[in-house]
Amino acid sequence: MDLTFSDAERAFRDELRGWIAANHPGAEPEGEEASFAWRVAWQRALAGGGWAAVSWPPEYGGRGATLVESAIFNEELARARAPQPANVLGLLLGGPTLMVHGSDEQRERFLPGIVSADEIWCQGFSEPDAGSDLAALKTRAVKVDGGWRVTGQKVWTSFAHHATWCMLVARSDAEAAKHKGLTYFLMDMREPGITVRPLRQITGAAEFNELFLEEVWIPDENVIGAVGNGWAVALTTLMNERAGLAFGLQVALKVLLDELTAAAVARGLLDDPSVAERLGDLHMRCEILRLTAYRGLTAQMKYGQPGPEGSLTKWMWSDTNQRATELAVELIGPEALATDSRWSFELLRARGNTIEGGTTEILRNIVAERVLGLPRLGRT
Amino acid sequence: MNFDLTDDQREIQRTARALLTARSSFASVRAVAESPARTYDTALWEELIGLGWAGIAIPETYGGQGLGLLELAVVAEQLGWAATPSRWLSNALAAQLVLGAGSERQREQLLPELAVGRETATVGIARDGVAELVPDADSARWIVLVERGQAIVHDARGGGVAIEPRETIDPTRRYARVTVHASGAGAGRLLDGPLEAGLDRAEVVLAAELTGLAQRALELTVAYVQERRQFGTPIGAFQAVSHRAAQQLLETEGARSAIWFAAWAADAEPEALPRAAAMAKAAAADAGRHVTAAAIQLHGGIGFTWEADVHWLYKRAQLDAALLGSASEHRRRIARLAAAAADAAAPGVSADAEAAAGRGHA
Missing domain, CATH: 1.20.140.10 (Butyryl-CoA Dehydrogenase, subunit A, domain 3)
Incomplete structure (x- = not known):
């Protein structure tokens, strides 16, 4: 047992501390829009310093940090009262999921935008009738020529109004068993048919949203993993959460x-x-x-x-x-x-x-x- | 960063578990607890000595094994797991107190005999010269009494103290009241090193035994609720039952985290020990009492009978929790240390905070 950091880990921490001290984003501005813009700017600064995707491998734009270094990164950010980067869902969930289940083309297409915060990600998993029992979800994906049409409702979707991409789990086979008929998609949030409604919490703020989907178009190339394999892909995302x-x-x-x-x-x-x-x-x-x-x-x-x-x-x-x-x-x-x-x-x-x-x-x-x-x- | 036992420490853990499974079953615990004199198993004590465990964390210069407080904590947890009736714990507490709070000369005088079990020692918290419940005081050669920030070593044969055996709710361990004679005849010797360091080391050992009690109570409960059926199903399938079992795990593992850290810090980062020891004792006192109480509850009516074995764990946890400062006292100490640390981080606020962060019960 040794609960001290190694020399390399201490060096990592000290370098990070120095960097945060020199680049601290200051206090959070008033207002949701301003606050989000402030976090985007913070992530761009992190990316510029090579700190945005610390745990990702270098070939995907990360720093290849060890588990301990990733822990240090999160500790130091909190200690300095610096915010999490704006694209936290892409960095924490989306990227790692693509690294496991995505194709080379998908990794090449999506990972750089996650790190740079040029494309913000959100997560469309929960539904009004599928919370803890996630596999009970009902949002339907219907196969059409070259892609899918998705209809349904999602809830607790953070950053939906800022997001370009949504990690969406939908039922692609109504006949299959509960966990078997699901597919994991990347949905373009700019497509027609998507309505985002802020969900006001007991704090009065609206961190989350409801998402109403009406025949939203998703091309075949935006299926992650295989059709019908959505549950396994979703579990990868949840494990990273x-x-x-x-x-x-x-x-x-x-x-x-x-x-x-x-x-x-x-x-x-x-x-x-x-x-x-x-x-x-x-x-x-x-x-x-x-x-x-x-x-x-x-x-x-x-x-x-x-x-x-x-x-x-x-x-x-x-x-x-x-x-x-x-x-x-x-x-x-x-x-x-x-x-x-x-x-x-x-x-x-x-x-x-x-x-x-x-x-x-x-x-x-x-x-x-x-x-x-x-x-x-x-x-x- | 490696927060896990080493292979050698795991080996000690396995050896202890195997020995105690064979030699300290609940049947043998019961035999001691139900015997009028509560006579401990001498052969088992000889075996513990033979393994070097009486002096496992006593430096080799004083005749011990020279291992750390973590190895000692590993053994203490296993003896707690088995609720073994033995002088091992009281002797280990006193030895760690002497190691931390004794002068070089005092260590040289006392530790070699304790390390090989030739003599044993124990420790008690006294008020006005009386320590109400001192474990194994009736068999120990040396009795260390802590009062008002001082620790005094009394020779039980020196005539300076009176020892009266006392019954407690925990019949798996012998207790006695120790009274210092007012005349001052046969007065003991003051330990002249830093008392706090010694007490902190002893608290970690006690906390480790408490964690072992919690671990056993958890294991008994998990086995029972899988086997016991009501309404046509194992009761462990009911969330009212399974969630309380999950809570047992949470508290047991939390206490274990605190103990491992404190035991490691005692040798590797002594400046972190006061806070870590207070946390370990408070967390383990909570876990020991809550988890064993939940075990009685989840065993239902059977759990309330003398025949079931869970009550040995509950009773010993109550005594262990009360020794060397209650969980409440340790929590208050943690708060004072936190306030002092905040002051140290912001100098000039108060110079008294550090001094005020001492122990309430000493």
Whole structure:
């Protein structure tokens, strides 16, 4: 066991720190449009420095970073309070999926635009009746000459109004079994028949969208993997979801806890044993999240896939982040609930943490079935 | 960056598991727990000594194996897993306290005998000269009492302390009340090194045993809920059951992460130890108590009977959690350390914060 970084990893970190210090995008501007433009500019700066697609192999425009270096990258970004690049879905999900399942032509066509942020990506997986039960999706793809016509509805689509490409899973064979009749497409968001409607969240902001599709044209060359193989391709995308982000989320949580600790000290609240206890508990949970994420990373390096720890970190993070925002509101008092307080936003936004990217209930199912080997109801 | 046990550490883990599976089954734990004198298995103690495990993390210069606190934690977790009745833990806690908090001379005097089990030692937290529950105090030669930031080593044969055996809810381990005689006759010796470092090392060992208790409770539960059928299906298929089992895994693995890190830090990054040890003890105390309680619940009525074995784990977890500072105390300490670290990062705010970040119970 050795929990220190190697000389090469330290050099990577120091170079990155120096680069971020010199190129930091500053504070986030007001307004959704301005904020997105700011993140596009940030990604272009990252790409210019060779930092946009750190974990991608060099032949696809990446830096070929190791798993540890990718973790360091996300940690450092969060530590510097720099945003994730604008095309985070393309970088994290789309690119890696193409590297596994795409053709040479598709890789050549799409990967450069992901890195440069010239083409933003979104993800069309969930539907109103297919959330946790993703394979129940109903959006239909009908075969026509040279391509497909797609009709249906998608939901929780981040960046849809900025996106050029959508990773779309649709039912291409209504007769086939639930998981077998699916195909993974790249849908051009500029095609006619697509309506994007912002979905307002409990925070008042609209990070997500609904997507209404009416006979949208997708050419044959935009099928990823094979027709009918969509479930396997989608699983590749889902496995990449949050794989690297956990380290960034952990550091962001640590930054929030340090701010909360400073606020508690400034108000003299740390002398209250119950406050100290709850703050200490959060620091403990945050550190255990970091350590468990690194255990998962070690397992992935050793065995090529995440160990049982991998299923636990998202659950730990979302739970701890919610607890942290709840304590913040309690310590800071009523003014934390005014809408101009950042804590009121954090409190509300955190409610989504245990839902997005796999609900805690689904994560518990995964742990129970795949890690503990418990039987599944109806399959015993 | 490699956050996993080495092959050698895994080998120790396997050896310990095999030995304890053979020699410390629940039947033998029960035999000790139900015997009037709670007599430990002497042959097993000799075997642990023979493997060098009484001194596994004592440096070779003091007659030990010279391995790290992580190897010690690996053994402690396995003894917790088996709920083994043994003097091993109390002796290991005291040895690590002496190693961290003793002067060079004191280490030379005490550790060689503890390393080979020729004598044993134990540790207790005292208030006004009385330590209510000290593990194995009735058999230890040396009793280290910690009070008001000082650790004093008493010779149990020196006449300076009175030792009265006490029954606790955990019959798998012997406990005694230790009272320091007011006269001062046969007074003990003050450990004159840094007490905090010694206590932190001992806390990590205790936390490792707690993690082993949680691990066993999880394993028993997973086996039981797959086998027990109600409404025509294994109860483990019901999410009300399976989700609580998942929670057991979350807490057990979380505690294990904290312990491995703290044990590694103790030898490799001692400046990180105070925070890491407090986190390890708090996390393991939570996991030990929650996971064993959930095991009783998920076993249903059977889990509440004396006949089932889950209660040995629950009871020992309660005692372990209470020794060397409760989870609440360690959480408060973590908060004080976090505040001090924030101050250090922003110099000039307060010079007192670091000093105030000490331990509440010492």
